[in-house]
Amino acid sequence: MPDRAIIKANLKNTLTKTDFQGVNSVYKGKVRDTYEKDGKYILVTTDRQSAFDRILASVPFKGSVLNLFSAFWFEKTKDIIDNHLISIPDPNIAIVKKVTxxxxxxxxxxxxxxxxxxxxxxxxxxxxxxxxxxxxxxxxxxxxxxxxxxxxxxxxxxxxxxxxxxxxxxxxxxxxxxxxxxxxxxxxxxxxxxxxxxxxxxxxxxxxxxxxxxxxxxxxxxxxxxxxxxxxxxxxxxxxxxxxxAGEEPQNFDKEFLRIWFVEHCDPYNDEVLPDAPDELVEELSYRYIDIYEKLTGKEFKYNADMPIHERIQKSLNQYFSG
Ligand SMILES: Nc1ncnc2c1ncn2[C@@H]1O[C@H](COP(=O)(O)OP(=O)(O)O)[C@@H](O)[C@H]1O
Ligand SMILES: [Mg+2]
Structure with missing residues (x-):
C-alpha cells in the first residue's frame, strides 16, 4: 500500500523543470524531457501533471511510477517486438535507443x-x-x-x-x-x-x-x-x-478530480497564472499512481527520496556515463 506520510513529506520534492549538466538537452515535452549523450537518448520522466495543454501540478513520485510502469511493460512484451529501452539508471530515467x-x-x-x-x-x-x-x-x-x-x-x-x-x-x-x-x-x-x-x-x-x-x-x-x-x-x-x-460508468483510475478543481477555481484555458492545487488533491493523485503501479505490477514501489530529486538524478546520470 502507498505510504501517505512519505508522499506528504515529498510534496515539494518533485521534478518540474530539469536542467541537467553533462548531457545535451534535445526536447522538452509535456511530461518528459529528452537529453542526448553518446548517441543515446535520455528520457527523463518528470512529475508534471498536464491537462488543458498546460501544467496543473507536480505530483510526488509520478515520474518514477510512469517510468517504472513502462519498463515493466517493455519487459513483458519484448518477445513480441524489440523496444527502445537500454537501461534504467534511476527511477526517473530511461536510457533509450534513438529512433525516428x-x-x-x-x-x-x-x-x-x-x-x-x-x-x-x-x-x-x-x-x-x-x-x-x-x-x-x-x-x-x-x-x-x-x-x-x-x-x-x-x-x-x-x-x-x-x-x-x-x-x-x-x-x-x-x-x-x-x-x-x-x-x-x-x-x-x-x-x-x-x-x-x-x-x-x-x-x-x-x-x-x-x-x-x-x-x-x-x-x-x-x-x-x-x-x-x-x-x-x-x-x-x-x-x-x-x-x-445498469448504465453506470465503470470504476476507473481517475485524475478527473484535479481537472474539475481547476475548472471550478479558475479559467484554466485563459488565465495566465493558475492557482496552486490543494495539497490534499496532489497527495491523493500521488497515492493513486503508486497504488495502481503496485497492484498491476505486483511490485512494491520503492520510495527513493533521501535527496532532492534533481540532485539525485544528476548523480545517477554522472555515474551512468562515467561507468
Ligand atoms: N526512442 C525514442 N527516440 C526518439 N524520440 C522518442 C523516443 N521515445 C519517445 N520519444 C519521443 O519523446 C517525447 C516524450 O516526451 P512527452 O512528454 O511524451 O512529449 P509530448 O509532449 O511530445 O508527448 C515524445 O515526443 C516521443 O515521441
Ligand atoms: Mg507523449
Whole structure:
C-alpha cells in the first residue's frame, strides 16, 4: 500500500523543470524531457501533471511510477517486438535507443468509450460508423466491449491529433505498407498481452496509445511509453459488468478530480497564472499512481527520496556515463 506520510513529506520534492549538466538537452515535452549523450537518448520522466495543454501540478513520485510502469511493460512484451529501452539508471530515467518516431500514434481500443472529439464513443454517438477506416457495428452502447480490439490511428500534430485510416497512412506515404503491417500486428499482440496481464490483477486495459519508431537499421521497434496510466485507460474488472448493465460508468483510475478543481477555481484555458492545487488533491493523485503501479505490477514501489530529486538524478546520470 502507498505510504501517505512519505508522499506528504515529498510534496515539494518533485521534478518540474530539469536542467541537467553533462548531457545535451534535445526536447522538452509535456511530461518528459529528452537529453542526448553518446548517441543515446535520455528520457527523463518528470512529475508534471498536464491537462488543458498546460501544467496543473507536480505530483510526488509520478515520474518514477510512469517510468517504472513502462519498463515493466517493455519487459513483458519484448518477445513480441524489440523496444527502445537500454537501461534504467534511476527511477526517473530511461536510457533509450534513438529512433525516428513514425508520424502516427497507434491507438488501440478494446471498448467503445471516451468524451473528447477524437474518442470512439463521441464519434459513434454522433452517427459515425466508419471510424479511422474501421467499420463499427450498429447498436453499440457506451463502454461496450468490441468483438476484437480495433486500431484507430491519429496523426501526431502540434495542436490537435487528427483521425486517420490505414489506407490514408499508406497512400500519403506516412508509413510504408510493409512497416504499417508490422505495426498493426505488434500493436494488437502487445495490447492482448496487456489485457491478459491486467486481467490477472483485476484490471481491464480499455485502450491505449503506442508510438513506434525506426532504428538505424530501419527496423520497426516499440518506443515512447507503454501501458502507463497516462497513455492508457484502466477499469476495475469485477464491477465492470454490473455497472455496464445498469448504465453506470465503470470504476476507473481517475485524475478527473484535479481537472474539475481547476475548472471550478479558475479559467484554466485563459488565465495566465493558475492557482496552486490543494495539497490534499496532489497527495491523493500521488497515492493513486503508486497504488495502481503496485497492484498491476505486483511490485512494491520503492520510495527513493533521501535527496532532492534533481540532485539525485544528476548523480545517477554522472555515474551512468562515467561507468
Ligand atoms: N526512442 C525514442 N527516440 C526518439 N524520440 C522518442 C523516443 N521515445 C519517445 N520519444 C519521443 O519523446 C517525447 C516524450 O516526451 P512527452 O512528454 O511524451 O512529449 P509530448 O509532449 O511530445 O508527448 C515524445 O515526443 C516521443 O515521441
Ligand atoms: Mg507523449
Amino acid at each position: 518516431i513514425l508520424p502516427v500514434e497507434v491507438v488501440v481500443r478494446g471498448y467503445i468509450t471516451g468524451t473528447t472529439d477524437t474518442s470512439a464513443w463521441v464519434n459513434y454517438k454522433n452517427g459515425e460508423r466508419l471510424f479511422c477506416g474501421v467499420q463499427l457495428p450498429e447498436g453499440m452502447k457506451k463502454n461496450q466491449k468490441f468483438d476484437t480490439p480495433i486500431i484507430t490511428p491519429t496523426t501526431k500534430e502540434e495542436k490537435h491529433d487528427a483521425k486517420i485510416s490505414r489506407d490514408e497512412i499508406i497512400s500519403k506515404g506516412l508509413v510504408s505498407e510493409e512497416n504499417w503491417n508490422k505495426v498493426e500486428k505488434a500493436a494488437l499482440a502487445i495490447f492482448q498481452r496487456g489485457q491478459e496481464i491486467a486481467a490477472e490483477k483485476g484490471f481491464i486495459l480499455v485502450d491505449t496509445k503506442y508510438e513506434f519508431g525506426l532504428d538505424e537499421m530501419g527496423n520497426v521497434i516499440l518506443a515512447d511509453e507503454v501501458h502507463t496510466p497516462d497513455s492508457s485507460r484502466y477499469w476495475i474488472a469485477d464491477t465492470y459488468e454490473e455497472r455496464f448493465n
